[in-house]
Amino acid sequence: MSNSLILICDDETSVHDTIGEYLKLERMDYISSYDGLDALDKAKTIQPDLILMDVTMPKMFGTDVCREVRKYSEVPIIMLTAKSETIDKIIGLELGADDYITKPFSPREVVTRIKTVLRRSNSFSRMNNxxxxxxxxxxxxxxxxxxxxxxxxxxxxxxxxxxxxxxxxxxxxxxxxxxxxxxxxxxxxxxxxxxxxxxxxxxxxxxxxxxxxxxxxxxxxxxxxxx
The missing domain is CATH 1.10.10.10 (Winged helix-like DNA-binding domain superfamily/Winged helix DNA-binding domain)
Structure with a gap:
């Protein structure tokens, strides 16, 4: 799982800094997006191994980015949100998200979830059945x-x-x-x-x-x- 590239999409710089430090410890690289339109563009052009997406992104909501990405890619997506209502989780999963994390969160927990989703995604990609x-x-x-x-x-x-x-x-x-x-x-x-x-x-x-x-x-x- 070393050298996996993670696209972090959040409008808070502190989220990128804290999660980024933990990703480096796990030998994973990351790139940053601070608004939804930029996130969608980088998802298409750079093709990261996983997208960490905040729901309430400027310019384009994270749920809308997720919907657009799912039209052409099955790249793993983990949604971040400050909300905890069940309906939000259901909506995120229906749109194609692979996991869902509610703020506030521990950066260590986020990276652990990233590793888990990547392992599961990789196992699917190896199933030439x-x-x-x-x-x-x-x-x-x-x-x-x-x-x-x-x-x-x-x-x-x-x-x-x-x-x-x-x-x-x-x-x-x-x-x-x-x-x-x-x-x-x-x-x-x-x-x-x-x-x-x-x-x-x-x-x-x-x-x-x-x-x-x-x-x-x-x-x-x-x-x-x-x-």
């Missing part, structure tokens, strides 16, 4: 899904969820398991973000043309079934 059923093919290394031989456009998070479920046919996976594996986030509260993603995923699946489905298990989670 392909799942293939009669009319479904999922490639986690290229983030492609084919249904009846036709490429169907899913978001990276949707593909991860589908891959996880299809890797465990007939097994019920609860929402906490999906949240932890796909988002890499140890949040044990409201898991509605999983329900939202699966709802969106289902809308893209031609239910009447495939021999498999994602079944909801009331009060528990979801199961991949083959008919």
């Amino acid at each position: 392909r799942i293939k059923y009669r009319d479904l093919e999922i490639s986690i290394d290229t983030y492609e899904v084919y249904i009846r031989g036709k490429l169907v456009k899913f978001t990276p998070k949707e593909i991860k969820i589908l891959y996880m479920l299809a890797s465990n046919p007939g097994i019920i996976l609860n929402r906490d398991e999906i949240l932890s594996e796909v988002w890499g986030y140890g949040y044990l509260g409201d898991t509605r973000v999983v329900d939202t993603q699966i709802k969106r995923l289902r809308k893209k699946i031609p239910q009447d043309e495939v021999n498999w489905k994602i079944r909801s298990i009331y009060g528990v989670g979801y199961k991949f079934e083959i008919s």
Whole structure:
């Protein structure tokens, strides 16, 4: 994990200075952005290994930056916020954030979370696995899904969820398991973000043309079934 490049996006200089010192101790480099537009530009041009993003950035909110970045990249994103309401966490995760840290925080904790998210992200990128059923093919290394031989456009998070479920046919996976594996986030509260993603995923699946489905298990989670 040495030499990883972290993009720190916050309008407070002290955040860059304190977290930056701890990153250097871990042999990680960092670059700084102090407003949302600059953060979006650097995310595209420099392509960091991870983005640490404050929600309330000047010029462009961090949530909007996250939404734009997710249109073309699955780079890990950790959101920083002074708010602690559950709804803010749900919104951040739905937009594609991988973790969520509430201010005030310990710089040591932030760097620990960065290392954890990077490890999980790297493990996904090394999974050159392909799942293939009669009319479904999922490639986690290229983030492609084919249904009846036709490429169907899913978001990276949707593909991860589908891959996880299809890797465990007939097994019920609860929402906490999906949240932890796909988002890499140890949040044990409201898991509605999983329900939202699966709802969106289902809308893209031609239910009447495939021999498999994602079944909801009331009060528990979801199961991949083959008919």
